[in-house]
Amino acid sequence: RAYLVGAQPQADMAALNTALLALVASLQPGAEEVARQQVAFEAVRRVLSQGWPQAQVHLFGSTANGLSICNNNDIDICLELPDGSDSLSSKGEVVEQMAKLVEEAGMKDVLPLPKARVPVVKFVVGETGTKVDVTVNNILAIVNTKLLRDYGAIDQRLLQLCFVVKHWAKRRQVNDSYRGTLSSYCYVLMCIHLLQQRAPPILPCLHALKPSTHRRTVGVWQCDYHDEVSSLEDFGAQNTETLAELVWAFFEYWAWKHDYNNSVISVRTASFLTKAQKEWTRRVGNERHLVCIEDPFELTHDLGRTVDRQTSGVLHKEFERAACILRDCADPLEKLFEPY
Ligand code: ATP
Ligand code: MG
Numbered sequence: 345r346a347y348l349v350g351a352q353p354q355a356d357m358a359a360l361n362t363a364l365l366a367l368v369a370s371l372q373p374g375a376e377e378v379a380r381q382q383v384a385f386e387a388v389r390r391v392l393s394q395g396w397p398q399a400q401v402h403l404f405g406s407t408a409n410g411l412s413i414c415n416n417n418d419i420d421i422c423l424e425l426p427d428g429s430d431s432l433s434s435k436g437e438v439v440e441q442m443a444k445l446v447e448e449a450g451m452k453d454v455l456p457l458p459k460a461r462v463p464v465v466k467f468v469v470g471e472t473g474t475k476v477d478v479t480v481n482n483i484l485a486i487v488n489t490k491l492l493r494d495y496g497a498i499d500q501r502l503l504q505l506c507f508v509v510k511h512w513a514k515r516r517q518v519n520d521s522y523r524g525t526l527s528s529y530c531y532v533l534m535c536i537h538l539l540q541q542r543a544p545p546i547l548p549c550l551h552a553l554k555p556s557t558h559r560r561t562v563g564v565w566q567c568d569y570h571d572e573v574s575s576l577e578d579f580g581a582q583n584t585e586t587l588a589e590l591v592w593a594f595f596e597y598w599a600w601k602h603d604y605n606n607s608v609i610s611v612r613t614a615s616f617l618t619k620a621q622k623e624w625t626r627r628v629g630n631e632r633h634l635v636c637i638e639d640p641f642e643l644t645h646d647l648g649r650t651v652d653r654q655t656s657g658v659l660h661k662e663f664e665r666a667a668c669i670l671r672d673c674a675d676p677l678e679k680l681f682e683p684y
Contacts, residue, residue, distance in 0.1 A: 347600035353592050353670050361588035363677055368507045368587070373414040381407050381419055384474035391449040392423055392478070395441065400424040404482070404489040406528060410496050411506050413514070418475045422482045430563075435463040435480045442478055443467075451476075483562045484641055488529070490558070490571070491550065491640060495536050497573045499546050499580040504587045505535045509594060516662050517684040524655030530637055530647040533611050538594055539580070540614040546580035546590075549614035551640065567641045592670050599667035604660070608636035612643070622646070635659065 353360070373381075389401040405420030406412040423442070436458030443456035443465045451467040464479050479485070496503050509531050513519035521527040526534075539546040553570035560567045585593075602609075608617040608624065617638065619625045624633040624646055634656040635648035651659065669676045 348671075351671050353588075353676070354672055354674050355588075355670070355676055356674075357586065357588045360676070361586040364508060364587050364591060365504070367511070367677070368504045371413050371507050371511055373412055373416070377414060380472045381412075381474060384469040384472045384476065385419060385421065387469050387471065388421055388446070388451075388476055388478065391446055391451075392421075392442065395445045396423065396425060398426050402486050404485050409489050409493040409532075410503060411492065411510065411528070411532060413507065413510055417473060418477070420485070421476060421478045422486055423478060423480050424483065424486070425481055430481055432463065438480045439463045439465050439478075442480075446478075483560075484565065484567070487560060487562060487567045488639070488641060491569065492529075492532055492536075494550060494569075494571050494573045495547060498548070498576045499539065501546060501580070501585075501587060501590060502535060502539055505539070505590050505594065506532050508587070508591050509535055512666065512681060515681045515683050516666075518659055518662050521650045524650055524652050525659060526635070526637075526648065526651070533637055533640070533647065534598070534609065535594065536611050537609045537614070538590070538597060540611065542583055542585060542590075542593070544580075544582040545614075546583045546585070547614075548576060548579050549612075551612045552614065562641070565641050565643070592667075595663055595667040595670055598663040599660075600664070604635065604656075608638055608646075610638040610640075612638060612640045 385403050392399065392401050402422045402424060403419065404422055406416065407419045423438070425438070439456050439458040443454050446465065446467050447454045450470060452470050454465065454467040456465045457463060462479055462482060464477050466475070466477055468475050510519065510528055513526070513531055518525040519528060519531070521530070536547060540549060550569040550571065556568035556570055558569050558571035606618050608619055608622050610617050619633060619636055622636070622638065624636055627633070631646065631649040632652055633646055633649060634653070635651045637647040639645035639647055666680055669680050673679060
């Protein structure tokens with residue numbers, strides 16, 4: 345498993361690219377599935393609007409940022425209340441009230457989790473079988489969903505790479521932040537960061553581009569960035585790397601090039617920060633900072649903090665496995681995505 349400086353994949357990269365693009369196409373949800381999610385969202389919106397006529401109901405997560413993989417039956421919804429319900433306890437109360445309301449409206453398997461770090465009510469929309477998570481005033485998630493969607497509109501290679509990486513992470517069972525691996529959100533940020541680092545870059549740094557056309561303050565966090573992405577569609581045109589080359593670059597980086605001891609990847613600055621700069625050098629409680637990914641808005645939030653000693657070993661091994669398969673196999677795809 346040793347790293348060979350400058351090693352290149354065995355496979356015919358043009359053929360590998362064609363196969364990866366076909367895989368991406370097959371992972372895209374069909375029109376029927378998209379319509380079903382929309383029906384489920386409208387059903388939930390109707391119920392919540394009866395309980396809170398002043399509130400807004402938002403869809404966020406992968407169904408809203410264009411990164412949903414087919415057969416994903418989950419949707420993320422946020423109830424945005426006008427004001428005054430920002431404390432954790434009142435969010436918990438709203439979650440309890442929502443649970444009652446959706447139960448009365450005939451939703452199945454209703455499970456309120458009012459004491460969770462992010463209070464949530466989970467249930468299933470009977471007509472469509474869609475699993476729903478509803479959170480309250482989860483405004484940062486709405487904003488970071490938009491940021492991901494905006495980056496995705498700049499260069500289609502980002503969406504393609506995210507599909508491949510998410511599919512790989514689900515197959516290899518390293519896509520579960522509750523079990524110490526990384527969330528889909530985290531993998532997408534890793535992909536954005538990689539494309540910001542290519543030479544020439546494929547993606548810009550939307551936080552750094554002026555003027556900041558998206559302006560919003562959420563609690564103590566200023567969430568400003570440049571969101572006029574339609575004028576950036578040619579940004580990555582100077583870079584002609586293919587999806588296959590970027591998939592290789594992703595796994596090579598996380599297998600052998602990332603400095604796990606010192607480095608923090610930061611999409612906000614399109615650069616690397618140090619753990620010392622972020623004061624992420626010591627374990628505090630359960631936060632170990634073994635794999636460090638800065639949230640682009642909530643700057644004290646290390647998205648890799650759920651990773652512990654054991655799961656960081658698992659992750660690192662999986663990155664190495666993927667990189668070795670890409671390097672050594674003439675026809676790597678089946679093995680790369682082999683279920684764990
Ligand atoms: P999947 O298709 O696997 O469900 P997803 O894009 O919906 O992927 P999730 O990890 O399910 O991603 O998260 C849903 C949304 O919740 C993200 O798009 C993001 O807005 C928000 N989110 C998730 N984890 C975090 C986190 N640790 N910090 C901030 N926001 C988060
Ligand atoms: Mg989701």
